[in-house]
Amino acid sequence: MAGGKSSKGRPDNPAAAEAQCPFSKKAAEFDAFAGPYQADPAEALRWSREQLPVFYSPKLGYWVVSRYDDIKAVFRDNILFSPRNALEKITPATPEAMEVLKGYGYAMNRTMVNEDEPVHMERRRALMDHFLPDNLEARQEMVRRLTREKIDAFIDSGRVDLVDAMLYEVPLNVALHFLGVPEDDIAVLKNFSVAHSVNTWGKPTDEQQVAIAHDVGQFWNYAGKIIEKMRKEPDGTGWMHETIRKNAEMPDVVPDSYVHSMMMAIIVAAHETTSLASAGMFKTLLTHRQAWQDICEDPSLIPNAVEECLRYSGSIVAWRRQATAATSIGGVEIPEGAKLLIVQASGNQDERHFEDGDKFDIYRDNAVDHLTFGYGSHQCMGKNIARMEMRIFLEEMTRRLPHLQLAEQEFTYLSNTSFRGPDHVWVEWDPVKNPERATSSIANGNHHFPVGAPARRDIARKIRVKNVRREADGILGLTIEDAKGRSLPGWSAGAHIEVCLEGFDRKYSLCGRADGTDYDIAVLLEEDGRGGSRRIHEVAAEGLELRLRGPSNLFRLDEQASSYVLIAGGIGITPILAMADRLKALGRDYTIHYCGRSRGSMAFLDRLQADHPGRLAIYAGDEGARADLAAIVAGLHDGGQIYACGPQRMISQLEDLTASHPAGTLHFEHFSAQETALDPSKENAFQVELKDSGLTLDVAADVTLLDALLASGIDIACDCREGLCGSCEVEVLEGEIDHRDVVLTRTERAENRRMMSCCSRSVKGGKVKLA
């Protein structure tokens, strides 16, 4: 991220030596089946995210991973971190329970989620077609019909448990239909599903183990019978029919054991996860009433609201992996064979990735980065079905019952490590106020959302300019407030927002006080720019309504360094000012070096002088003052860090000067990219081999690597698309790279292990191998 070689991986609090030990007291106390983790897994692991991102839980016998980047890295590397234990019984069966299971011939084996490579990808590819967006699109109608039938049945009642009345059965029916499984035994499936969940991810007592083993055994036999039935319908259209056909065509890739195990696992996976996520979604939205009201007023907010619910209260809170070799995660050594509990619910609220991560915010522009569907080659295949159902539930309910309230109730959850969602969600409303009683057409309204993740460009909150002032020659200061007068989300020093005005989307660093409810930005008029800053200068006035995305932070301050040197050139002062304020509040040792053409062109001089006396050096060019960067770098204390924002030349010089310093000494942010537009007449086409998926792609001369990856169905985050933000980074295994971004440091370029897929390419069309 934007040169942000932060403290990733190192405990944030070196003083807390005890807490840093992977076997600390807090680690010893961690209980995955009770107490704080069951009440709120993200909150229960806050200490871990802050102090010790990976620890050993003796009670569980697993290494717990709590930070976003670490979880993603574990998901990404499915060779080093095998999925083989994903469906293992987390609480080993008692001998009695084993006997019971044996009696049923229970032989749960590899499915898709717990299969290693290369078999996994081969199998996934063979069975992927049904999940492609075009094939899912046709299912929207059925989901809507089933949802409407359920709502019709309770809309006049005034009180209902949404889970029992809709959120359990609709996903189950949709799943069974998708799989092609006969819908005769819906009632028994609920017991089976709960038994399978507790058996795999729960901590049953010894007596419960036996009862559950009976349910699981029966479920196993039931799955076997369904397969037999389905084998007799060779032309069946469901996904399990397809699986059975592939079993006949390519038994090596889709063996018998897979078909039976998958049948059992998929019945749970395909609906339980959606039911739980939907229940969590209604609870969350009705608790955050403003968000509910916003959706009622503007249904186009629904797709991102669903993603934010999946981030904030998703149904898969933790998953498992096993290290196939000794390694380290987050700076903690992990032995070969270590079992990992990677807690997505915790990663989903990690402040390092999600600004103000604790806050539920349906306008969050990176909500879709949540890890609830997993990540990488094992990412949930049914994610777009879940999204589709959750959107339709929300669209139908907000339209037909906008006055819905959560009833007084105690929420209960099934105790287990991984699946989460309230057992019941009781809601109430006054049927007399149902809008369709006055306007019957409301019952049939219909908002169509295309299958797939929401596009970032569609997500923006409405804001209003509260105040405009001149900060310096050519620089306007703007205070921005929420258009409905609510507080805007919190942010951290170094963060920026994206202002959307008349087709110009431009990023501006936040430079006000981080504890305020409004935002302050400062916009320099770029005379020879692309027109965005000019337009802001032309129209900025009190009361102007705009949209904004963010905040996001690609220039994060490592708050644990021993001392700081902050260097700003020109308008680069904006994030530096926020950092200086933060370091002052923390009582840290810091100095600010601020360079500009003339004092008249330098924003915030008065404020800096008043707030940071004795720490500020000003270099105004027209006074003949120049910052001696070499002397500044030479004066850096051991463990000190430099944060710089300014012209390319200044940052290059700092890179030279810090080349022999420890990694992570220099952090920088660029405000503009190099020219990244592709000129096909000067570019080479090249080939990319993807190690994990075994795919080889052709990247044509007029196509970016990012677009080639996206077109082949590889999920990859991206934001700026011009080599500025670092979100589309991919791991390079082989091949020489022509780096065109402004994110990587020189050392990182020379290492040739990462590249920004939006702009960088192979050298002279040579083949590139990516992880």
Ligand code: FMN
């Ligand atoms: N430009 C500013 O004038 N002030 C800022 O605080 C500021 N912060 C930025 C933060 C980031 C992360 C990035 C990538 C750019 C930032 N910029 C800032 C540059 C603007 O986004 C934009 O490029 C500039 O206003 C020129 O736009 P124009 O060429 O359309 O006129």
